[in-house]
Amino acid sequence: MPIDPSAALDAPPSVTPISWQESDVLLYHLALGAGADPTDVRQLAYATERGEEVLPTFAVVAPTLRATSPPAVSFPGVDVDLSTILHASQRVELHRPIPRDGKAEVSTGVAALYDKGSAAIIVVDSEAVGSDGEPLWTSSMRMYSRGEGGFGGDRGPDGPPAPPDRAPDHILETTILPQQALLYRLLGDRNPLHSDPEVASAAGFPRPILHGLCTYGAVCRAVVDRVLDGRSSAVRSLEARFAGVVFPGETLRTAVWVASDRILFTTQVLDRDGAPALSGGEIVVAAHEATA
Missing domain, CATH: 3.10.129.10 (Hotdog Thioesterase)
Known part of the structure; x- marks a missing residue:
């Protein structure tokens, strides 16, 4: 087993x-x-x-x-x-x-x-x-x-809470560079799914996909720049779920809600009619660092 x-x-x-x-x-x-x-x-x-x-x-x-x-x-x-x-x-x-x-x-x-x-x-x-x-x-x-379930364990906690039922405080757009996956793989993730068109095709994708952690980092940078005025040292924690794939060259749309020391966000892909990319996003910052 x-x-x-x-x-x-x-x-x-x-x-x-x-x-x-x-x-x-x-x-x-x-x-x-x-x-x-x-x-x-x-x-x-x-x-x-x-x-x-x-x-x-x-x-x-x-x-x-x-x-x-x-x-x-x-x-x-x-x-x-x-x-x-x-x-x-x-x-x-x-x-x-x-x-x-x-x-x-x-x-x-x-x-x-x-x-x-x-x-x-x-x-x-x-x-x-x-x-x-x-x-x-x-x-x-x-x-x-x-295929690895069925061992009789706990099903685990529920998913993240939904974003607030109001208009977001910020809408951020982030363009993913066409070569971004090729750069990101040099940081240690050499999975060919992100670089080899044949491997991507065998996995059911039309072309190599972006690393989820690259999306995670790119959205973090966008939020830090827009909401925290570039002060990355203000971040205490960051969490997000990977809700769908992103392809190099696409543009991301991130909706951001600011509430005291918490910044909530979701990210979609503009190029594919708002296909989900990240959900349940939450950044916790030092007290009084976030600005709506």
């Missing part, structure tokens, strides 16, 4: 040392579309040494920066085929701003397993501790594995 709940949940986390440099952060920002306008001072703050900002979503790529093979879903008690996996949701909690150069130890393990009958939800948590011994970030990834 590919999933053994007892073995997966009882296993100690794996601990991996990681490091990153300013050039890694700059590449990450470029892979999210920063620098599309090379005369925009705010974009240059992300894309050149003149800035100090590090988007909080960098935490999701820092552990895999130098990977050159397609990712594998393999943990004690969990060994499933990558082709059965859909990235369901992602959450990042920042304990302090991420530096542009740094070292950390990342502890990773299966935190929960949910049984959806025909599928399993695998929750993998990672905690990063800086070289000074203090926590940097915690990330939580939910993966939907087709």
Whole structure:
């Protein structure tokens, strides 16, 4: 059986040392579309040494920066085929701003397993501790594995709450560059679904799709710039569900609602009549940082 709940949940986390440099952060920002306008001072703050900002979503790529093979879903008690996996949701909690150069130890393990009958939800948590011994970030990834349910586990919590029943405070448009998936794969996710037209066709797509985490980061940057005036250090946590695919070259429309220290959002694809991309989006910020 590919999933053994007892073995997966009882296993100690794996601990991996990681490091990153300013050039890694700059590449990450470029892979999210920063620098599309090379005369925009705010974009240059992300894309050149003149800035100090590090988007909080960098935490999701820092552990895999130098990977050159397609990712594998393999943990004690969990060994499933990558082709059965859909990235369901992602959450990042920042304990302090991420530096542009740094070292950390990342502890990773299966935190929960949910049984959806025909599928399993695998929750993998990672905690990063800086070289000074203090926590940097915690990330939580939910993966939907087709055909791996039926092991008799809990079905898991309900989905995220619906957005407020009122007009959004902001509407943001984000254009995904045609080459954006090719840039993003250099950060460590070499899944050919994002680069090889034949692999994408075999999976039922007309062309390679964008990494869900690239959409996640690009929308984070758009919200930080528009709602937080570029202050990425104000973000305490960010969570979203992946509701549909995005193709490089498309334009995203993000509806944003601001409520005290919470920013709620949903993202759709303009090019395909509002097809869903992200749902249940929530950014928690430091008190009094959000502006409607």
